[in-house]
Amino acid sequence: MIEIPLNSFVRRTKNHKTLKLIIQNSGAVIKRKGRSRNWLLHADWAHICEIINKVQLSEEPSWQWFVNELQKYKPELSINDLVEIITKSPFISVNQLMAQTDCTLAQARQALDIAQWQ
Template sequence: MPKQFKITLSSFLRRVIKAYALKAEMRAIGCTLQRKGRSRHWILSATFEQLEQVVNYIRTTEEPSWQWVAKHITEQKNNLTHQELLNIARKQPGISINQLMAKTDCTIAEARTVIDELEEF
């Protein structure tokens, strides 16, 4: 089962215009969006691929208030472990070091280690 990332979106409804549309799209992608207790913060739960889809959707829209969500998600998903990088690379056979770095924002050393490990098998 793929790892679920949990990203806290602070003051989500106050910072986003047309939040209903963004929430609907996130849920259509397969993400779970829940309010954190009784606070104004929300928690987004999704896999790496779903987070990529959300970021791509937000970047294609013209809504400027949504851009901070894309930036925040991108910053949070950069904290991938070695095993998660391996899983991502396994799903795309023949992926290059540069493609892996662009997709995951990992360092060149991490990408080389993952590619070398995959090529040994």
């Protein structure tokens, strides 16, 4: 689980209740940090990816800083992680893999080669 601080969450976002529903529906947990105006998001990377996709589809401009905060905590995926993603969805293309994981072209091709020849 990753813990992401969201300072002034309510003040920075319009329609923050809808954003909190998106977060909770993904399986992540968002809680207020004590009695302050700061919030904490507890999620794993799968939850974060789902949240980012849904928030970007909503196209709410005030939520963009939230997406930027989430992307700061994005873990670097190893080749084995990429191979695991490919085995879960074997018809994924290089471009789809790169878009989904932000890996480089060389990493995507290497992972596809490993997945195909295992």
